[in-house]
Structures are given as structure tokens and as C-alpha cells.
Amino acid sequence: MDLRAWANDEFGARGMAKAARYLGVRYKTFYSWVTLERFPSMRQQQMIRIKTRGRVDIMQMQADFLYKKDAKLLQQPKQQKELQP
Numbered sequence: 001m002d003l004r005a006w007a008n009d010e011f012g013a014r015g016m017a018k019a020a021r022y023l024g025v026r027y028k029t030f031y032s033w034v035t036l037e038r039f040p041s042m043r044q045q046q047m048i049r050i051k052t053r054g055r056v057d058i059m060q061m062q063a064d065f066l067y068k069k070d071a072k073l074l075q076q077p078k079q080q081k082e083l084q085p
Helices: 003-011 016-023 027-034 042-051 058-075
Strands: none
Touching: 003 016, 003 027, 016 027, 016 042, 042 058
């Protein structure tokens, strides 16, 4: 289960702010994890495991995060250096 699904299951369809408070982080931090813009630190990962009773799959979250990060890198055009005469 991912963080968004867990938050919806535990706190309702609009429960991300409640989920963030429950986990002890700011909403912006929680949202950045949900959207895979950032990845939780080791300490935060352990906190997620404990407070969600293992329902959030951290390994899948990490794989999704890395896939998204790699996809962004592949989409960026390579910068070409101009040749000086």
C-alpha cells in the first residue's frame, strides 16, 4: 500500500493533513512523499513503518521514487557545448 492509499484508508478521502499530523511531519513534507518529489530519511521510514503498522510498503515507495527520478533524468535534453572558433 502506498502513503496516499493508507491516508485515505485511515483518515478518509481528504485525510492527508490528518495523516501528516499523525506521522509528526508537516503537510508539505507528507505531500512531497506522496507525490514522490522527496523520499523519507531512514528515521522517517522507520517511523512510517511503526505508525502505519507496516501497511505502507517502503520498498515499493523507494522503487517508485527512483523510477520517477530516473524518468526525469532521461527526459532532460543534453546540453551541447558550443564550439569556439
